[in-house]
Amino acid sequence: MAQSTFDRRRVNGPEESFPPVFDDDEGLGWTAKRGRALEDIRPIFLQPGLVSQANGSAYIETEKTKLACAVYGPRQSKTTTYSERGRLNVEVKFAPFSCVRRRAPLRDAEDRAVAMAVHQSIVSSICLELFPKSAIDVFIVVIENDGIEGCIASGSIAASVALADAGIEMLGLVASCSAAVRGDEIRLDPVEKEAAAADGTVILACMPALSSITNVHQSGRVSAQVALKCMELCQDRCINVHAMMAQSLLSSRASMA
Numbered sequence: 713m714a715q716s717t718f719d720r721r722r723v724n725g726p727e728e729s730f731p732p733v734f735d736d737d738e739g740l741g742w743t744a745k746r747g748r749a750l751e752d753i754r755p756i757f758l759q760p761g762l763v764s765q766a767n768g769s770a771y772i773e774t775e776k777t778k779l780a781c782a783v784y785g786p787r788q789s790k791t792t793t794y795s796e797r798g799r800l801n802v803e804v805k806f807a808p809f810s811c812v813r814r815r816a817p818l819r820d821a822e823d824r825a826v827a828m829a830v831h832q833s834i835v836s837s838i839c840l841e842l843f844p845k846s847a848i849d850v851f852i853v854v855i856e857n858d859g860i861e862g863c864i865a866s867g868s869i870a871a872s873v874a875l876a877d878a879g880i881e882m883l884g885l886v887a888s889c890s891a892a893v894r895g896d897e898i899r900l901d902p903v904e905k906e907a908a909a910a911d912g913t914v915i916l917a918c919m920p921a922l923s924s925i926t927n928v929h930q931s932g933r934v935s936a937q938v939a940l941k942c943m944e945l946c947q948d949r950c951i952n953v954h955a956m957m958a959q960s961l962l963s964s965r966a967s968m969a
Contacts, residue, residue, distance in 0.1 A: 752900035768878025776858035798843030833917035859904035889952035
């Protein structure tokens with residue numbers, strides 16, 4: 713007898729659910745009213761130290777994208793093999809109510825893709841050589857999703873702030889920004905409908921304090937010249953995001969004193 717894929721301890725809703733659709737006078741996708749300039753990003757709310765049980769944590773909110781991140785460690789690695797460098801584990805989970813359609817509580821390929829992108833963005837900023845035989849676990853829960861690009865960028869920011877909140881030695885804070893391209897038009901920090909209507913997207917993560925790029929993720933059809941332009945615009949915005957990240961950590965420490 714085959715076992716059910718549903719968690720018997722969870723009150724499961726219907727297998728499929730669809731939200732009500734209303735008339736949108738503002739248009740859909742790329743033609744919708746943006747409410748901000750093309751080179752502006754959404755307002756960011758960032759609060760470190762949200763989860764008291766974790767070594768470090770952070771909550772980030774950018775309009776309809778909301779994530780919570782918790783960091784545990786460094787702690788002894790569960791593997792028996794000796795390693796001179798510590799290991800960074802990143803796990804991303806989407807809440808069942810985070811998307812337009814209800815998500816199953818089980819992990820899927822999208823969870824692993826976001827976790828891998830966040831891991832590549834922040835792993836080079838951590839001094840893992842100082843934690844032999846140790847592991848650092850980063851858990852991210854997506855409370856509300858308004859585009860995978862925004863989840864990766866916001867997840868990288870929240871993870872970097874949570875690592876700093878945990879007191880883990882780092883080379884610098886990692887800031888991230890995304891861009892969507894359609895034709896010759898570039899829009900920074902696209903929402904889900906803009907990213908779906910775009911020809912391609914670019915996500916950049918960097919350490920502005922060291923003027924170094926940690927990760928670039930590009931999907932869709934984007935020419936080399938346009939991709940470089942997107943990277944320049946994202947890097948300029950990351951400088952502003954980095955200042956906000958540093959200020960949030962200072963404010964959090966000041967309130968605890």
